[in-house]
Amino acid sequence: MKLVIATIKPFKLEEVREALTTVGVRGMMVSDVKGFGAQSGHTEIYRGAEYEVNFVPKLRLELVVPDTLADAAVEAIETSARTGRIGDGKVFVLDVNRAVRVRTGELDLEAI
Numbered sequence: 550m551k552l553v554i555a556t557i558k559p560f561k562l563e564e565v566r567e568a569l570t571t572v573g574v575r576g577m578m579v580s581d582v583k584g585f586g587a588q589s590g591h592t593e594i595y596r597g598a599e600y601e602v603n604f605v606p607k608l609r610l611e612l613v614v615p616d617t618l619a620d621a622a623v624e625a626i627e628t629s630a631r632t633g634r635i636g637d638g639k640v641f642v643l644d645v646n647r648a649v650r651v652r653t654g655e656l657d658l659e660a661i
Contacts (some may be wrong), residue, residue, distance in 0.1 A: 552642070553626070565630050572621040574618065575584075577611060578611045
C-alpha cells in the first residue's frame with residue numbers, strides 16, 4: 550500500500566477528485582493548509598495598506614491506495630492539478646505498513 554500526499558491549488562479540488570475517481574480511488578482526506586516554496590508569497594493591498602502574504606493557501610490531499618494504483622493516482626493528480634504556473638503543488642508517495650478500519654477491524658487492503 551502507498552500513502553499519496555499531494556498539495557494543490559484549492560480551485561483544482563473538484564477536477565482532481567474526478568480524475569482520481571476515474572482511476573479507481575475510493576476515498577481521500579482533504580485539509581486546508583498554508584505553505585510557501587518557489588512562489589514565496591505575494592503582496593496584497595487591504596484598505597489602502599500594502600502587506601506581504603508569506604504563506605499561500607493550498608489543499609493537502611491524503612489517500613492510501615494499493616501499490617498497483619499508486620502510479621495512476623499520481624498521474625491523475627499531476628495532470629488534473631496542473632495549471633502550468635508556479636505553485637501548482639507537489640506529490641509525495643510513501644509506503645504504508647499497516648491499515649485498520651476501526652469500525653470492522655479489517656486490515657490492510659481490506660481496510661482501504
